[in-house]
Amino acid sequence: MVTEPAYFLPRAQLGRLFEALRADGRRVVGPTLADRAVIYDELEGPAELPTGWETDTAPGTYRLRETGSDRSFDYVLPVTSWKRYTHPAVVPLARARRDGAKVDIEAIVAEPPSLAFVGVRACEIAALTIQERAMRAGPLGDADHAARRDAALIVAMECAAATSTCFCTSMGTGPEVEGGADLIASELDAGFVLRSGSPAGSDLLATLDLRLAEPVEVQGAAAQVAAVRARIGNPVAAEGLPQRLRAALDSPRWEEIAERCLACANCTLVCPTCFCTSVAVASDLDGLDSTTERHWDSCFSLGFGRVAGDANFRPKVKDRYRQWLTHKFSTWFDQFGSTGCVGCGRCVAWCPVGIDVREELGAIAPITAPAGPIPWPPAPAEGHAPAALSVVAPARHVTAVVERLTPETTDTVTLHVATSDEALLAARPGQFVMVELPAFATPAISISRIRQDGLDLTIRSAGAATAAIGALAPGAEVALRGPLGRGWPVESAIGRDVVIVAGGVGLAPLRPVIEAVMAERARFGAVRLYLGARTPGDRLFVAEMNALAGRADLEVAEIVDRAGPEWLGRVGIVTHLFDQARWSGDRVSAFVCGPERMMQATAAALADRGVDPAATWVTLERNMACGVGTCGHCQLGPFFVCRDGPVFSIAELGTAFGREGL
Amino acid sequence: MEPQELITVARRGARADVPKRPRIGVVKFASCDGCQLTLLDLEDELLAVAERVDLIEFAEATSRRSMGPFDVLFVEGSISTEEQVEEIARLRAVSHRLITIGACATAGGIQAIRNWFDLDEVRDTVYPEPTFVESLAQARPVSDFVAVDGELRGCPISPAQLREFLVALVTGRRAQLPDEAVCLECKRQGVVCVAVAGGIPCLGPVTRTGCGAICPAYGRGCYGCFGPRESANTASLASWFSDSRSAPEVSRLFSGFTAWSAPFRTTIDAHGGPPGQLVEPTEPEDA
Numbered sequence: 001m002v003t004e005p006a007y008f009l010p011r012a013q014l015g016r017l018f019e020a021l022r023a024d025g026r027r028v029v030g031p032t033l034a035d036r037a038v039i040y041d042e043l044e045g046p047a048e049l050p051t052g053w054e055t056d057t058a059p060g061t062y063r064l065r066e067t068g069s070d071r072s073f074d075y076v077l078p079v080t081s082w083k084r085y086t087h088p089a090v091v092p093l094a095r096a097r098r099d100g101a102k103v104d105i106e107a108i109v110a111e112p113p114s115l116a117f118v119g120v121r122a123c124e125i126a127a128l129t130i131q132e133r134a135m136r137a138g139p140l141g142d143a144d145h146a147a148r149r150d151a152a153l154i155v156a157m158e159c160a161a162a163t164s165t166c167f168c169t170s171m172g173t174g175p176e177v178e179g180g181a182d183l184i185a186s187e188l189d190a191g192f193v194l195r196s197g198s199p200a201g202s203d204l205l206a207t208l209d210l211r212l213a214e215p216v217e218v219q220g221a222a223a224q225v226a227a228v229r230a231r232i233g234n235p236v237a238a239e240g241l242p243q244r245l246r247a248a249l250d251s252p253r254w255e256e257i258a259e260r261c262l263a264c265a266n267c268t269l270v271c272p273t274c275f276c277t278s279v280a281v282a283s284d285l286d287g288l289d290s291t292t293e294r295h296w297d298s299c300f301s302l303g304f305g306r307v308a309g310d311a312n313f314r315p316k317v318k319d320r321y322r323q324w325l326t327h328k329f330s331t332w333f334d335q336f337g338s339t340g341c342v343g344c345g346r347c348v349a350w351c352p353v354g355i356d357v358r359e360e361l362g363a364i365a366p367i368t369a370p371a372g373p374i375p376w377p378p379a380p381a382e383g384h385a386p387a388a389l390s391v392v393a394p395a396r397h398v399t400a401v402v403e404r405l406t407p408e409t410t411d412t413v414t415l416h417v418a419t420s421d422e423a424l425l426a427a428r429p430g431q432f433v434m435v436e437l438p439a440f441a442t443p444a445i446s447i448s449r450i451r452q453d454g455l456d457l458t459i460r461s462a463g464a465a466t467a468a469i470g471a472l473a474p475g476a477e478v479a480l481r482g483p484l485g486r487g488w489p490v491e492s493a494i495g496r497d498v499v500i501v502a503g504g505v506g507l508a509p510l511r512p513v514i515e516a517v518m519a520e521r522a523r524f525g526a527v528r529l530y531l532g533a534r535t536p537g538d539r540l541f542v543a544e545m546n547a548l549a550g551r552a553d554l555e556v557a558e559i560v561d562r563a564g565p566e567w568l569g570r571v572g573i574v575t576h577l578f579d580q581a582r583w584s585g586d587r588v589s590a591f592v593c594g595p596e597r598m599m600q601a602t603a604a605a606l607a608d609r610g611v612d613p614a615a616t617w618v619t620l621e622r623n624m625a626c627g628v629g630t631c632g633h634c635q636l637g638p639f640f641v642c643r644d645g646p647v648f649s650i651a652e653l654g655t656a657f658g659r660e661g662l
Numbered sequence: 663m664e665p666q667e668l669i670t671v672a673r674r675g676a677r678a679d680v681p682k683r684p685r686i687g688v689v690k691f692a693s694c695d696g697c698q699l700t701l702l703d704l705e706d707e708l709l710a711v712a713e714r715v716d717l718i719e720f721a722e723a724t725s726r727r728s729m730g731p732f733d734v735l736f737v738e739g740s741i742s743t744e745e746q747v748e749e750i751a752r753l754r755a756v757s758h759r760l761i762t763i764g765a766c767a768t769a770g771g772i773q774a775i776r777n778w779f780d781l782d783e784v785r786d787t788v789y790p791e792p793t794f795v796e797s798l799a800q801a802r803p804v805s806d807f808v809a810v811d812g813e814l815r816g817c818p819i820s821p822a823q824l825r826e827f828l829v830a831l832v833t834g835r836r837a838q839l840p841d842e843a844v845c846l847e848c849k850r851q852g853v854v855c856v857a858v859a860g861g862i863p864c865l866g867p868v869t870r871t872g873c874g875a876i877c878p879a880y881g882r883g884c885y886g887c888f889g890p891r892e893s894a895n896t897a898s899l900a901s902w903f904s905d906s907r908s909a910p911e912v913s914r915l916f917s918g919f920t921a922w923s924a925p926f927r928t929t930i931d932a933h934g935g936p937p938g939q940l941v942e943p944t945e946p947e948d949a
Binding site (some may be wrong): 349 | 676710711781828829835838843846849850855856858868902932
């Protein structure tokens with residue numbers, strides 16, 4: 001951008017920039033004073049800028065200081081970040097109605113206003129780019145975010161001041177603005193040096209019809225930002241930090257931080273790249289009309305890791321702090337190809353007890369740390385390239401009719417739904433759908449059979465939503481969103497022996513695998529099916545499994561944890577079924593689903609028999625909420641379970657599999 | 663009561679558990695009635711709620727009285743007398759689900775600050791003729807006496823949370839009553855942190871959300887009326903406060919409407935107990 005010619009806007013004419021932006025149909029958002037701080041808000045004109053004010057920040061402290069100067073942009077960073085406009089705190093998602101058996105759910109599509117962001121710092125431009133990648137890294141991007149981001153014009157303002165919490169220099173995001181803006185400004189005492197950064201910026205400059213900046217003005221601007229760089233120094237040793245953090249998952253420092261950390265979530269909510277959200281449902285008293293909306297949430301809240309059955313993936317504060325820090329500085333690279341931290345220092349200043357992330361990084365992952373074993377395999381090389389932006393479209397809710405229900409066990413039922421939706425019928429084994437009913441939360445449900453005219457969904461009643469879905473009457477409608485996720489790689493088992501191990505309701509997502517294999521039986525080697533259940537009453541698809549057991553071309557074995565008077569079969573855990581088996585693991589592709597502990601034990605037993613971890617596949621159940629990798633709930637190390645899974649190989653997961661608190 | 667339990671309770675609100683038209687009661691013990699009145703504050707929706715439930719006991723709204731049984735009983739107030747101990751046990755026995763509402767019922771309320779002092783001294787200080795005052799040595803939350811199935815926090819409780827609880831009850835879904843910090847609400851609303859920007863002591867980071875962050879939105883610190891949130895790290899916050907405040911000052915910050923709740927109580931104890939001392943009763947001045 002430095003090659004673009006520089007123009008000069010005298011201070012007294014700053015209002016003309018506002019007018020030009022408004023003439024372009026935009027509302028202007030920029031810095032202003034409110035409640036003892038600089039915040040971003042809609043501005044009428046330059047009079048509302050924080051002229052003559054500077055900001056001092058330190059860990060846990062933010063103070064305004066009046067200087068009496070004529071300059072308007074000498075403050076450092078507001079508490080607000082631009083995500084308030086590109087990824088608002090609350091966004092309505094869908095409206096749902098129920099009329100008898102009929103269900104109608106439609107996505108709410110945002111029509112954001114055209115905005116001009118004035119005063120965007122270099123670190124904030126980086127943050128906008130980084131968050132956009134995160135919101136659009138899936139196979140399905142976030143339509144709301146894309147619409148808002150596309151509707152914003154960026155007027156950057158290079159920093160002329162730095163404060164003790166700044167560390168953009170370490171993260172490689174500033175203080176110089178090197179792109180990502182439509183217009184790039186630097187404030188001098190007498191006015192502003194302006195350069196274009198895009199065709200829209202060039203149009204604006206043409207409208208303003210300014211004189212070229214004098215060399216002394218251009219040099220003055222450059223000297224200012226150079227002084228900022230020198231002032232900040234290089235507070236964080238970022239080189240190799242992702243790897244050092246990966247090796248520090250068991251650092252004693254996490255416990256120590258947890259004693260100070262309030263888990264209040266302020267760091268994540270002021271962070272300009274944090275994007276995690278939760279969904280809330282509001283309904284009328286009869287549950288006939290409801291709206292869902294998403295709101296900012298945080299990995300620091302206990303509720304964020306909570307799943308059906310009141311289990312929690314991150315019950316301890318040390319787990320939550322580790323999740324945040326390792327995501328921001330390490331697994332973000334795996335997921336989105338860049339750092340998740342831009343060094344703006346908001347998390348340092350706005351921590352109510354002044355925890356300084358720079359200090360913690362130095363203690364947890366010191367530059368001198370030996371490169372320990374890395375807990376999950378390094379991401380593939382292309383994983384470190386910035387994530388490609390995916391196509392965005394509003395969420396697609398397909399209404400389907402429940403034709404009939406088959407009770408499977410006391411708490412599990414199979415819904416047979418009819419649909420002609422081509423995408424749903426093209427579902428792959430192991431994929432899931434989000435099942436939506438007005439007024440209820442939206443659970444992710446495994447597809448247990450892919451038919452020519454619909455899907456079977458097997459649902460265990462684990463909460464109010466799954467109970468309500470399981471209690472539907474034939475003829476009732478549900479809305480489905482999907483199919484989602486990466487399924488079982490059944491093709492990879494062609495020409496190999498197949499071992500399928502299911503625990504309880506875990507048989508549901510495996511049934512399409514069994515059916516795919518049996519449909520083309522001749523293309524596979526030996527096929528072995530091992531079924532476990534808590535009690536005989538918890539066995540799934542009993543008649544079908546009995547029929548399979550009668551066939552000569554596969555081996556079926558069953559076991560229960562606790563027998564009843566009617567049970568004449570084996571008792572114990574599912575791995576007992578192949579403890580004494582003769583088969584060798586070297587030609588085996590294994591597909592495993594059940595409770596996580598059962599899958600861990602099974603994976604270990606399979607490894608003992610020589611099954612390749614890269615050919616041992618499990619499907620993870622997590623607190624999937626959005627289904628498309630934008631809410632953050634189902635994160636596991638470098639993965640979003642909904643988007644990158646739910647099916648993973650043991651080799652892919654590495655030691656992230658079964659690790660407590662991850 | 664832990665938040666997980668509350669969710670379990672809400673889950674038990676599935677239709678199978680609560681009849682289509684549940685019999686509901688509202689009763690109070692030592693309290694100001696403000697939480698019960700929140701039910702009347704639902705105004706526009708009150709009639710719609712009344713159509714869907716059978717309100718068989720609610721002294722603030724109806725002269726109908728009932729001895730139960732109740733499908734859901736809302737209980738306001740702390741347990742402060744022997745009579746109340748007996749009465750809450752009787753009510754528990756006739757209530758399928760017992761829900762405590764407000765700071766007094768869930769944490770003991772403002773009156774629990776006297777729990778740190780000698781009852782006789784307190785009584786003599788407050789009442790010129792203390793002979794007829796029958797009181798337990800401490801004002802305590804309902805959950806100290808009987809099992810509680812769920813709670814709505816606050817002083818008073820939030821109309822929005824009460825509505826959510828009732829909607830979840832009648833539609834048979836899980837009530838969404840977040841147990842996170844007030845800070846999340848401040849940040850969503852764009853309220854500038856009074857603690858960081860103003861140096862104002864604020865209990866928001868350790869206090870459960872639900873109030874809509876009213877106090878910080880008006881530029882003052884949260885004083886914890888919704889009580890401790892999940893994972894309330896009061897020790898760390900008190901330690902931060904202690905950098906610029908004396909122990910009695912820190913103790914005072916936690917000595918509010920939910921002072922007797924475990925994390926706040928521990929912090930108050932660690933800083934020398936609640937501030938203040940009993941004063942000699944004085945004759946009221948002429949009006």
